[in-house]
Amino acid sequence: MVNLTLRFVACCRAADLRISTAEVLDCVSQLDLIQPLDEEEFKLVLRSNFAKSRREQSRFDQMYHLFFHEMQKDLSKVTHDPDSEQARSVIDMLRTEESDDALGKALTDFMDGDPMAFVEEVHRIHTQEEQEARALRSNMSQLASRLQVMLRINRMKNKVLNFQGGNHAVIDKDNARRIADSLNEKLDNALDLLNNEPQPDNYSLREIKHHDVKYNTIGEIPFASLSQEEIEEVRDVIWKLVKKLEEIATLRFSVSNRGVIDIKKTLRRSGKYLGVPMEIIFKDRPLRKGKIVALCDVSGSVWSTARFMLNILYSLQECFSKIKSYIFVSDLAEVTDFFRDNDVNEAIEKIMNDAPVNYYVPTDYGMAFQHFRNRHMQELDKKTTLLIIGDARSNHMNPQDLILKSMRERCKRVIWLNPEQEKFWGSGDSEMRTYKSHCHEVRPCGNLNQLIDFIEDLII
Amino acid sequence: MHHEHFFSCPSVSDLIIFPVSIGLQFFVFSLFLKQGFGKDDHEKPYSGMSRIYGTTKKAGGKADMDFQSVQDVQEQLEAFSYIASKEISTVVFLAQATKKPILVEGPAGVGKTELAKSVAKCLGRDLIRMQCYEGLDESKALYEWEYAKQLLYTQMVKEKIHDVVSQSATLKEAVDQIAEHEDAFFSERFIQTRPLLTAIRSEEPVVLLIDEVDKSDPEFEAFLLELLSDFQVSIPEIGTIKAKTHPFVFLTSNNYRDMSDALKRRCIHLYIDYPAIETEVNIVKLKLPGMDENLLTKLVKMVARIRDLDLKKKPCISETLDWAKSLVILQIEDLSAEIVSETLNTICKHRSDYEVVRRNILKVVKD
Structure with a gap:
């Protein structure tokens, strides 16, 4: 039992579940207290010790199913069915032919009931990052690795097929078919593992879909289609709102x-x-004041929302201990200094004119996250709220959502504000669905009413 | 630290040098008023933040009864009107057997807090509850020096202090002599225990509920680590206080923010979701035995459908119960669209939610 548990833990660790030795010890001691033959109880003990949050449970369930169900025939080696000897000889045959590289070896191990190396390989592919190309960007590196594994699996399937069609002195046709079926099933499992990356169950995600209509006309016009006069009007409303909120915050301070x-x-x-x-x-x-880190997509229509958001945030500086702001299209640049040296509205104009980033490249969220992680990750701590303002339209580039996951792990809350209305999320090249599973809160924020709703929620 | 200020200021010697004892009395008196000293002893240490429940001793049983098996947990909890799934009872059983805290996660209103209360009742232990919030610190959670009591005692033993210092020739000598008696003023006698220390010092084992731990600050979470792994806390002036008995600890979280790995590692994890329809029917049946079964099933199914709508706040089990109760009081026998919209305010707590349900009323009411 202990060995089995340890092998399972090694497999879970390969799939990036963090399990400490102390947790393994706890689990083993708890297994003595229950009836391990009752599968429900057995799984519960493992799960309550190895998956310590709801978000990890889907990954755990996948590994549990793989290890204790799909691999089970090999776990119970004691039961000796006549096919197993022959199946073994086929696997041995594949092993001699295919194990010239790591992938082939991992796959033959997988068929032989040891999924760890293959799980590790799949995890590596899922977390693969794009290399920063100088001339041409692509999202090919992850797809290429995936394709390589798929081709390899196909090749192995062909070999199994050859075995089934071949003339065997000792195995009759039925047996050969059974063996081929079971091996094919294993290869299908391997393919599933590669293609179905489980998304964490983000049950606590706050999705705000409604907003109060505070201003009838001006409040409902999308920021992107405001005329110059209306922009002035919006600024006025924002200024009044800022004064009101400042007052509330000061009052709260004095009676806190x-x-x-x-x-x-x-x-x-x-x-x-x-x-x-x-x-x-x-x-x-x-x-207690929180720190805000804002990442703003400044391409096209998103900028019209981001500018108002930055306007409000910096007008309310007093309410936060620190605000850091970054803009990105594909590369990312810090613009905090613009606001330190200038008046809020001037700073916003300046950012537009002396653009510190290249506006003439396609938006690439994955690359922007990668830049943020490499250069500014230290800005995130457990008191920071990370605001991301963008439409999540990443031109079909690799979304690299695992970087967002690691950012989530470092900060208090991740809030995504999307200028598009909710019905468009996930359509076309929008990666909102992917990113949503790593956020604490998502809300559409494309007009004044929605912006006011959000700011009041943040401050009060 | 507040007591450091008290400590570093020349308070004791000051008090002797101050000739005006009336002033001191007035001071102490005003402190009574401010801090509510001298109120009922049961209320004092928790000042509205947390409560201590009276022990519900089992008839004829010992105060501390252990669960014998997973089945036993399920049966005992049901006897105290808590319907526990196999998952819940297994985790509770393991936590009790291995003396580990349970981290309970789940949406609001699925019975996380209720679980801790029911376990306390089953085991016949006191429940000590600590509600976490942003800004909660050690002085609210662990202990605080009772300044008023310290001053009052100083006042009362002033004569004695006078005796101690009367023989000393110089001021320095007097201060030294008082310093020798410092321990008298920083002893456990003057500590006002807050929930965590109360739980640890309790002679009888208790159930400690640390509610909504996700709302607390990261500093407080770090501070909990020592308590949860070793069941001990350190007080600088006194030393380390080890638990006399092991409290059964529940931490609940709505996942407002993610908890640290260090905290999660010390706990057994449990996720409670909204109950399945049959379970919820059983829960309502248990609390409202008189209700018509058909109506009840219909109502629970409707609540499940309402939960699927896009709402600001999804109705939880207690709201299902409220709705059922109001239907019983109004003597309603069948749920039509009109009746549902009329009684909707028991389960929809936001105006916009109310409107969403009204708009989808046919979807909700369908059989």
Whole structure:
């Protein structure tokens, strides 16, 4: 039992489930307390120890199914059916012919009941990053690796077919077919594993779909189609909103739960009244402020939303401990300094004019995330809210959503604001569905009413 | 740290040097008013943040009863009106047997807190509950020095202090002599225990519920680590306090933010989802035995359909119960579209949700 568990743990680790030795120890000791032959209980013990959040459970379930169901025939080697000897000889044959490289070896191991090397290979392909090409961008590297595995699986299937069609002195036709079927089934499983990457169950995702209609006409016009006059009007509304929110935040600060009594100051003040402590001083507890990191897509229509968002965020600087902002199309640049040196509206104009990024390339979210991770990951900590403003239209490039996952792991919340309305998410080249599973909150934010809703939610 | 201020200020010697004892009395009195000192003892240490439940001892049983098997957990919880799935009962059984905390995750209102309460009832233990929120710190969760009591005692033993220092020739000597008695003022006597310390120091084992731990700050989460792995806490002036008995710890989370790996590693994980239709029917039946079964099944199915709509807040089990109760009170026997829209405010807590359900009423009511 212990060995079996350890092999399963190794397999889970290959699929990027983080399992510590302490958890393995706990699990093994708990297996003594239940009836391990009751599969439901057995699975529950493993799951409650190895998948420590709902998000990891889908990955765990996939591994559990693979290891204890699809591979089960090989686990129960004690039961000796007449086919197994012959099936083994076929696998041995494949092994001698195919194990000249790591992939072939991993696949033959997989057919032989040891999925670890193949799981590792699949995980490597799923997390493969694009190389930054100088001339031509592509999303080919991951697809190429995938194709290679698929071709290899096909080749092996052909070999199994040859075996089935061949003349065998000892095996009759029926047996050969059975063996071929079971081997083909294994290869299909391998293909499934490659093609069906389980998405984490993001049950706690907040999806905001409705908004209050506060301003009838101006509030409902998409930012992208505002005329110059309307832009001014929106700015006015934003300015009023900012003042209102600042007031609320200050008020909250002054009445926020006062700290404990400050004996030092109280005794000092009492000196004025012959030692009678007439005034009792309490320590103020400073309001906890969060840090904001904003990533704004500045291509095409998204910029019209991003500019208003940046306008509001920087007007409300007082309410946050720090704001860092970045813009991206494909490469990413920090624009925090623009706001430090200029007035908010001037800064926004300047960003547009002295563009620190190249606007004339197709948007590539994956590459932008990769840049952020390589250069600015240290900006994220457990008190940071990461705001991403963009339509998630990545021109069919590799979305590299696992980088977003690692960003999520470092910060407090990830909120995605999409200027497109919800019905368009996931259509065409939109990767919103993929990214959604790594966010804490997603909401459409394409007009003033939606923006106001979001800001009030963030501050109050 | 607040007590450091008290410690570093020349408070004790000051008090002696201050000639005005009336002033001090007034001070102490005003502290009573501010801190509510002298109120009922049961309310004092928790000041509205958490509560302690009275022990529900089992008739004829020992105060601390253990679960014997997974089956036993399921049966005992059901006896206290909590219908537990096999998953829940297995995890509870394992946690109790291995003395590990349980991290319960799930959407709001599926019975995470209720599970802890029911387990406390089954085991006949007290439940100590600590509600987490942003800004929760050690002085609210663990302990706080009772400044008022310290000052009051200083005042009462002033004569004695006078005796101690009367023989000393210089001021320095006087301060040294008082310093020798410092321990008297920083002892466990003057500690106001907050929920975590109460749970640890309890003579009888308790159930400790740390509710909505995802709402607390990362600092507080880090602070919990020592408590959860070794069942001990460190107080700088006194030392490390080890648990006399092992509390049964539940942590609940709505996943507002992700918990750290270190915390997750110390717990057994449990995810509770919205119950299946039959389970929910059983839950309502248990709480409202008089209700007509057909109506009940229809109602639970409707709630499940409402949960599938795009709502700000999905109705939870307690809202199903509220709705069922109101139907019983109104003596309604069949659920038509009109009746559903009239009684909808028991399950829809947002105006926009109310409108969404109204718009989809035919989809909800269909058989």
